Amino acid sequence: xxxxxxxxxxxxxxxxxxxxxxxxxxxxxxxxxxxxxxxxxxxxxxxxxxxxxxxxxxxxxxxxxxxxxxxxxxxxxxxxxxxxxxxxxxxxxxxxxxxxxxxxxxxxxxxxxxxxxxxxxxxxxxxxxxxxxxxxxxxxxxxxxxxxxxxxxxxxxxxxxxxxxxxxxxxxxxxxxxxxxxxxxxxxxxxxxxxxxxxxxxxxxxxxxxxxxxxxxxxxxxxxxxxxxxxxx
Amino acid sequence: xxxxxxxxxxxxxxxxxxxxxxxxxxxxxxxxxxxxxxxxxxxxxxxxxxxxxxxxxxxxxxxxxxxxxxxxxxxxxxxxxxxxxxxxxxxxxxxxxxxxxxxxxxxxxxxxxxxxxxxxxxxxxxxxxxxxxxxxxxxxxxxxxxxxxxxxxxxxxxxxxxxxxxxxxxxxxxxxxxxxxxxxxxxxxxxxxxxxxxxxxxxxxxxxxxxxxxxxxxxxxxxxxxxxxxxxxxxxxxxxxxxxxxxxxxxxxxxxxxxxxxxxxxxxxxxxxxxxxxxxxxxxxxxxxxxxxxxxxxxxxxxxxxxxxxxxxx
Numbered sequence: 001x002x003x004x005x006x007x008x009x010x011x012x013x014x015x016x017x018x019x020x021x022x023x024x025x026x027x028x029x030x031x032x033x034x035x036x037x038x039x040x041x042x043x044x045x046x047x048x049x050x051x052x053x054x055x056x057x058x059x060x061x062x063x064x065x066x067x068x069x070x071x072x073x074x075x076x077x078x079x080x081x082x083x084x085x086x087x088x089x090x091x092x093x094x095x096x097x098x099x100x101x102x103x104x105x106x107x108x109x110x111x112x113x114x115x116x117x118x119x120x121x122x123x124x125x126x127x128x129x130x131x132x133x134x135x136x137x138x139x140x141x142x143x144x145x146x147x148x149x150x151x152x153x154x155x156x157x158x159x160x161x162x163x164x165x166x167x168x169x170x171x172x173x174x175x176x177x178x179x180x181x182x183x184x185x186x187x188x189x190x191x192x193x194x195x196x197x198x199x200x201x202x203x204x205x206x207x208x209x210x211x212x213x214x215x216x217x218x219x220x221x222x223x224x225x226x227x228x229x230x231x232x233x
Numbered sequence: 234x235x236x237x238x239x240x241x242x243x244x245x246x247x248x249x250x251x252x253x254x255x256x257x258x259x260x261x262x263x264x265x266x267x268x269x270x271x272x273x274x275x276x277x278x279x280x281x282x283x284x285x286x287x288x289x290x291x292x293x294x295x296x297x298x299x300x301x302x303x304x305x306x307x308x309x310x311x312x313x314x315x316x317x318x319x320x321x322x323x324x325x326x327x328x329x330x331x332x333x334x335x336x337x338x339x340x341x342x343x344x345x346x347x348x349x350x351x352x353x354x355x356x357x358x359x360x361x362x363x364x365x366x367x368x369x370x371x372x373x374x375x376x377x378x379x380x381x382x383x384x385x386x387x388x389x390x391x392x393x394x395x396x397x398x399x400x401x402x403x404x405x406x407x408x409x410x411x412x413x414x415x416x417x418x419x420x421x422x423x424x425x426x427x428x429x430x431x432x433x434x435x436x437x438x439x440x441x442x443x444x445x446x447x448x449x450x451x452x453x454x455x456x457x458x459x460x461x462x463x464x465x466x467x468x469x470x471x472x473x474x475x476x477x478x479x480x481x482x483x484x485x486x487x488x489x490x491x492x493x494x495x496x497x498x499x500x501x502x503x504x505x506x507x508x509x510x511x512x513x514x515x516x517x518x519x520x521x522x523x524x525x526x527x528x529x530x531x532x533x534x535x536x537x538x539x540x541x542x543x544x545x546x547x
Binding site: 168169170171172173175177181 | 333341363366367368369
């Protein structure tokens with residue numbers, strides 16, 4: 001149970017994929033034009049991440065090392081296909097607004113990164129919660145970005161008018177540059193908050209990491225993933 | 234102790250001018266264009282200029298105070314940014330837009346990248362483009378004196394004829410500071426005479442642009458068309474006052490030539506083939522981004538180092 005909580009905390013706060021690991025930047029920047037898109041993308045990714053982590057963790061002793069990345073991609077792609085069909089059937093509006101970015105979840109570097117760095121080395125339960133934690137962290141990140149961009153760029157939040165009538169939306173915020181502004185701003189804010197935690201002695205990093213202290217392999221795994229993700233995701 | 238020779242790091246040769254002196258001359262050189270804008274567009278233009286200058290200086294002061302950095306408002310660079318931003322706005326822009334632009338220019342483009350000397354793009358132009366993208370309708374509405382006026386460039390694009398004399402003098406529609414080529418050239422002469430800028434960047438910029446327009450403008454060597462393109466839009470203001478910004482232009486002479494050619498080509502491409510009649514702002518900020526690369530390929534050979542050797546290494 002402890003591992004589960006630790007994994008959730010790790011994914012949401014300590015190693016938040018959006019603000020700390022800076023992974024999955026393509027969906028982060030491209031689809032967060034509204035709060036709804038942000039939360040939709042985040043939750044979709046979370047489902048796939050949790051399922052693929054679970055599956056890859058189960059298969060971790062069967063998958064040969066030499067072909068692990070293709071094997072991961074096959075697993076992830078299967079789940080993405082399933083989820084896309086489900087979205088198409090039950091939430092077609094979300095499917096339409098996310099469009100091409102759903103199939104692109106296959107090459108999302110968070111998913112491949114977690115498969116490589118965590119799920120392929122850790123037991124099933126921990127991997128599942130790692131996936132959920134990372135997915136929640138991603139959802140939180142995307143939702144925050146989406147809320148702020150929608151608020152400033154359109155004047156609404158989740159489609160509801162928030163700003164007064166006279167407010168003139170700063171439409172650059174729903175375009176690509178706005179995504180960078182908001183991402184940078186939120187990253188700076190969360191760094192500031194974590195710095196003040198450290199000052200108070202509530203060091204978040206003191207909670208035992210499940211990274212098995214193997215930071216080198218983790219980093220190299222992430223790098224490889226980022227390279228692959230960067231070209232496609 | 235006084236006999237000890239201090240070995241300090243470069244620069245070893247110092248000039249008497251300071252940033253503050255240079256900025257003062259830029260401000261003086263911008264005065265004709267600003268005064269003309271106020272005369273032409275009325276007190277609303279003065280209000281906009283005052284707002285942007287105040288906001289720029291205030292946000293520089295507040296940011297530097299807040300970040301515990303030395304306060305550099307006395308060097309006048311924030312005031313220059315503010316004035317340039319105002320001159321790049323149409324007179325119909327509401328005051329809060331000027332405030333937003335001023336804050337964006339100073340805080341996001343200048344201070345977040347390290348303050349004066351570190352900004353990667355001209356702050357005033359970046360702010361103008363920020364506003365232009367955000368409030369496209371408002372920023373391209375050049376109504377003044379209750380007359381909805383198309384800018385000369387837009388009129389030319391629509392196939393109407395334009396009056397060259399009024400374009401040169403500046404009694405046309407446009408942003409506050411760009412309409413009068415005469416007032417801007419007067420300022421440019423001041424800058425050139427005080428050696429604040431050299432002719433290299435603006436000269437090459439305008440020359441490349443004229444050649445490009447003669448080749449692709451669709452009017453051949455029609456002198457009145459070329460002159461109208463030169464005097465129209467933000468070209469004059471951009472070429473003399475914003476392309477020559479020390480921080481965002483190359484320091485190597487060869488680099489300045491390359492930079493000028495880039496500016497001319499991009500402006501020409503935007504004006505000829507772009508969706509809008511204007512293109513100077515985007516041409517300048519895009520070229521600003523190319524500056525580090527331009528400088529890298531035009532580093533002069535160090536004394537005593539053969540050119541061929543450098544080429545091999547590179």
